[in-house]
Amino acid sequence: MPELPEVETIRRSLEAVLPGIEIAELGLFRPEVVAWPGMEEFTGFFPGKVWGRPGRRGKYLLLEVADRVLVVSLRMTGQLVFLPGPAGDGGDGLWAHGLPPHTHILWCLAGGARLRFTDQRRFGRVYLVPRERVEELTPVGKLGPEPLDPDFTPQRLGQILAGRHRPVKALLLDQSLVAGIGNIYADEILFAAGISPLRSAAEVGPEETVRLHWAAREILDEAIARRGTTVRNYQDGHGQAGGFQECLAVYGRGGEPCRRCGGPLRHLRLGGRGTCYCPCCQT
DNA sequence: ACAATTACCTGTATGC
């Protein structure tokens, strides 16, 4: 499940190889993954255009291409992988052999390399929009602050929590309040902060807010350093797995002993999401 | 305005 650390890792992978490369042709095998604009305009745009620098906002990849931005939402199982060419399986253009199943878009690049978008469950979407209309035409316009930006302070987090009576985990998952945190990191951040996911946000005190703010940055930074978490099928922009799954304290460990107190971790359903926490260490 | 719920998807695991 690509969350902020995974999308940032993909962004860094692509930043190393994509800028300056020209697009030769495009294969669109599943038009419904294109949310904007229409299929004809989308397919007609790319040939001859040059990739710019990849950016990120929350869980969204923002790939500059000529005067537009390709906004990619990977959702659950989406993958964006750069395949160097023309060696190996590269260089065959749109008719390349060995393309994995669920390949929905393939950009064939000058020199034989390719960029492929795959998504087993087809939740993922791409938007091709003018640079100045990203916020207007894509969900990026509805996102809350970036948790790793300097202006995301404990005070700012306090304002987000204040007066809201939903469980604190539900707020962490709400992309319009804080951008980039998904189910894995919400559980890990709350464990690191020692706060129960069930607590009403309004009842999180000032001292705990500082701890929660610290935990969010600590966990997200460390997860980026380890190139993301691979529990199912996440891979970075070169097709490599992440390493943070070895650091998980609670996610996916319901019933297993807490690494801090040794007691059994609890698994429950919160807002339709699987949730793991330690009832002893998180209050 | 806010909060809760549902639809969208398919591979994997489990129960009978």
Added chain:
DNA sequence: TGCATACAGGTAATTG
């Protein structure tokens, strides 16, 4: 062995 069901969960749309 085979079939049905539950589950994984990010986001948009819908309902309350």
